[in-house]
Amino acid sequence: MQHIEYILQQAVAEAFMALFEVVILPSDIKFSPTRKEFEGSHTLTCFQFAKQTGKAPDKVGTEIGTFLKQNCSCVSEFNVVKGFLNITISDTYIIKYTCNNFRKNTFDYPTNGQKVMVEYSSPNTNKPLHLGHLRNNFLGFAVANVLKANGYEVIKANLINDRGIHICKSMIAYQKYGNNETPDTTGLKGDKLVGKYYVEFDKQSKVIKSELLEKGCTEEEAEKLNPLMLAAQNMLVDWENGDDQVIALWKKMNGWVYQGFENTYTSIGVSFDTYYYESNTYLLGKEIVEEGLKNGVFYQKDDNSVWIDLTEEGLDHKLVLRSDGTSVYITQDMGTADLKYKDFGIQKSIYVVGNEQDYHFNVLFHILTKLKRPYASGLHHLSYGMVDLPMGKMKSREGTVVDADDLVNEMKAEAEKQTTELGKIDSFSASEAQQLYHTIGLGALKYFLLKVDPKKRMLFNPTESIDFHGNTGPFIQYTHARICAIARKSNELNITYDHNFDSLVLQQCEKNIITHILLLEKTLKQAGDDYSPALIANYVYDLAKLYNSFYGEVSIFQDPDSLKVAFRSMISVYTGHVIKYCLALIGIDAPERM
Secondary structure: OOOOOHEEEEEEEEHHHHHHHHOHHHHOOOOOOOOOOOOEEEEEEEEHHHHHHOOOHHHHHHHHHHHHHHOOEEEEEEEEEEEEEEEEEEEHHHHHHHHHHHHHOOOOOOOOOOOOEEEOOOOEOOOEHHHEEEEHHHHHHHHHHHHOOOOOEEEEEEEOOOOOHHOOOOOOOOHHHOOOOOOOHHHHOOHHHHHHHHHHHHHHHHHHHHHHHHHOHHHHHHHOHHHHHHHHHHHHHHHHHHHHHHHHHHHHHHHHHHHHHHHHHHOOOOOOEEEEEEEHHHOOOOHHHHHHOOOOOOEOOOOOOOOOOOOOHHOOOOEEEEOOOOEHHHHHHHHHHHHHHHOOOEEEEEEEHHHHHOOOHHHHHHHHHHOOOOOOHHHEEEEEEOOOEOOOOHHHHHHOEEEHHHHOOOOOOOHHHHHHHOOOOOOHHHHHHHHHHHHHHHHHHHHHHOOOOOOOOOOHHHHHOOOOOOOOOOHHHHHHHHHHHHHHHHOOOOOOOOOOOOOOOOOOHOOOOOOHHHHHHHHHHHHHHHHOOHHHHHHHHHHHHHHHHHHHHHOOOOOHHHHHHHHHHHHHHHHHHHHHHHHHOOOOOOOOOO
């Protein structure tokens, strides 16, 4: 069955030719959802056609609307409001659409033959994942799902930052204060144990710095003479020189962290197809610098450092290789970008990284464009805003972050409290109940972090997120569970859907649900184009609201007309399929009972 917007585009294009002898490509005809205060589902803005037709926008809308009503069977009514043509879809079309899609029960869309890599998470191995990482992980995983639904072959990648001075700080602190502790002897997850020593390093450094200041050192002297910092710097040199003991400690502590990360990833329901490690990629890019020097993209200063001039692009001069020949982050990222393309032949590469790195990626993409990399035009920085808390900004080195595992457990506990108060899980076993609490708590957390446009900074409110009413994950999950209960009752009553429903006159609440479902494909495409799972999150929330309005306005099983009972049951089950599909896109499970 052809999609409604495609049908309307073709019909409006025909109307322009028949009425005004104006050629307009169907693909250039765009519709928006009709505003709630007006009747209709699809709105065509007519102002841009006034010059081409020589008529006022209202007149254009009226004539096109009349043509559609007479010549397009899926249009039953129209109205024109100040140059906006609002189109009402016929009951016949809505009924056929519902029946066809219910029976098809699939949301598969054709592949587009393109590969895209979505890189997200990118943790440091000196600390456990925290609230900020959760927004990153949920966003990256959801974007990957949305792009896959839009026909891309998606590779989910995780670039792990497993080397550098920050890693050495944890290692030095462990050497000095660790007493050979292990995750097994302490009962701590490996990432938390290592993170404990990152915090300890900062704590002890401050004590030493304070002592040096009391002895008369300046701030700068206290920083330079701090023996802990000097030890960390020396350890980094030893690591880069391949010192056996340092490498052994590094592998041991990183091994603890990786196991901790995997436990968290499993708990929060995200996964990856491939991993890159900074320890394997930090030397990449030096050959690219040589290439850029030869073709004039880079220039070398008298001290042998290598730079690029990006002033014409509105940026500045950027260092790409130090005077001692060592690489900087941008050098590594150039090499890693080449490696990704070599490994997978991707046409697009999405970097899910916070907006504090906007400048870095702007520079990187300009460099790769100047180097004429074949993949350069497909690079995109999905820049997202930070997550704030009521108590202020998080700081890893001071141990003031909201730990991801702790937050998930707190959300689960809150879900248990609220679900128990509702008193609707008496039939659940203990293990089923625990799984439900986890599903609701995690759904609340994911939805709250994903419903906001990625570019916006946000304030996380745990209590608000777990509410079973309002714009929350649990509200949508509860709607799905309600629909599943209706589906079970329909089965018990042996309700079938192989009827001819063409004679039905639909209630407005029934039309509202299906006309909203008609927008799914367009919303999904827009979410893919904008890399914004928030569009899916808010779409499915609106659908859940419409269904609850329908549920409150009409009787599903008590109506004396068996045809209405069957159709309303079918609308319910179909809506449940769509809700489950949309929640899955943003990484949220849809319980069948709550």
